[in-house]
Amino acid sequence: MSTTQKHIDFHVEAIRKDFPILNREVNGKPLIYFDNAATSQTPQQVIDVIVDYYSNYNANIHRGVHALSQEATDAYEQARIKIQKHFNAKHAHEIIYTSGTTHGINLVANSFSSLLKKGDEVIVSALEHHSNIVPWQMLCERTGATLKVIPMNTDGELILSEFERLLNANTKLVFVNHISNALGTINPIEAIIEKAHAVNAAVLVDGAQSCPHIRPDVQALDVDFYVCSAHKICGPTGVGMLYGKEEWLKKLPPYQGGGEMIAEVSFEKTTYADLPHKFEAGTPNVCGGIAFGAALDYMNAIGFDAIASYENELLEYATNQMLQIDGLKIYGTAKEKTSVISFNVGNIHPYDIGTILDKMGIALRTGHHCAQPIMDFYQIPGTIRASFMFYNTKEEIDTFIAALKKAVMMLS
Ligand SMILES: *Cc1c(COP(=O)(O)O)cnc(C)c1O
Secondary structure, three states: OOOOOOOOOOOHHHHHOOOHHHHOEEOOEEOEEOEOOOOOOOOHHHHHHHHHHHHHHOOOOOOOOOHHHHHHHHHHHHHHHHHHHHHOOOOHHHEEEEOOHHHHHHHHHHHHHHHOOOOOEEEEEOOOOHHHOHHHHHHHHHHOOEEEEEOEOOOOOEOHHHHHHHOOOOEEEEEEEOEOOOOOEEOOHHHHHHHHHHOOOEEEEEOOOOOOOOOOOHHHHOOOEEEEEHHHOOOOOOOEEEEEOHHHHHHOOOOOOOOOOEEEEOOOOEEEOOOOHHHOOOOOOHHHHHHHHHHHHHHHHHOHHHHHHHHHHHHHHHHHHHOOOOOEEEEOOOOOEOOEEEEEEOOOOHHHHHHHHHHOOEEOEEEOOOOHHHHHHHOOOOEEEEEOOOOOOHHHHHHHHHHHHHHHHHHO
8 A cells, every 4th residue: 555656547437337237236225346356247348258159159169170169269269368468478378278266276286296295395375265275285185295384474464584494495386375365465476486496396376366456477476387267357257277387387297187188099098288288178168268368358458557556545545444443453454465354343243244234235255265274363253354346436435334334333
């Protein structure tokens, strides 16, 4: 939340017209959608691409001689190139389509099984989503490798000096999120990558929460693997991407077997297809991939600098007002954070506040946000989470603050 940031004119009312869902009512009140960290809403431009696909060129890809199949293949591969350009990957074949962040992490964790042995160490952070914890625990069970954890402080920041102490010649892999979904902390992944590489460990970054707010450059970061989900970036559910450095993707064995991922199959021996198809078994989410590309086009047309600066304004505006409410405590007070506010008020159960605000048309998340270790750290069962996206407004925040005050009065 820097005050020196220059103000960029942001035409939020025009942007809101792109999102049909923002016109609907919930419980007789205009919808205020503050659950963007769970999933984002979809603009008409992306909905149109989905409708066009199923109306005009739905076909299976890569194996048809007919026109529809070629059109679908072209659009799907063009979208892969859009994703490559967006993340500044060196090659299009370093972009693997997945069903989402969870799938991308499981792909890497499973493929690493053959490369790890007892005595090897892998490092996770205290700030992770369950989907960046459980697949690695399963990997450790399969291989005998040991899982270590980078601790956090009460502001919700990782303690880098502790990270350095965990690193040694046995460290093979480090996996952290770029931004925490539960607290909004932006992690210092540049430093984490540099320090991990100094001991020759590979780094996977979970970008599910960063991609809606910033545009990562995987070559500048020198990251080994980067994963995200389209549905958090104005795209559809069920599609995402895994970026992997070519050398790693060549070294790792395939995760799933099936059609599309082979070069030749006989019962004696099967050879695998080249990248990226080696990791893309079965008929993919063709429409989803194309719509993912359209979502990136949509967000890039607005511009990530403008998005980040406007969202910071929303964060600051909401934070200042919320801190005026008696007994309200915000979890996650890192200096570097995005537009996520996790909070509780006194001893009121998060679910009770969430339920009352839903009656007023306001969509928030309550619970552990798939990050139970963070809740354990703060010794709380959960929080209420408001997460903003560039189509939210200060007026919506005003309505939310008034509703929150009312809910607190009713419940205390
Ligand atoms: C949402 C999220 C995930 C999981 O993404 P899916 O789309 O459910 O696979 C993982 N990590 C973080 C930080 C998230 O925010």
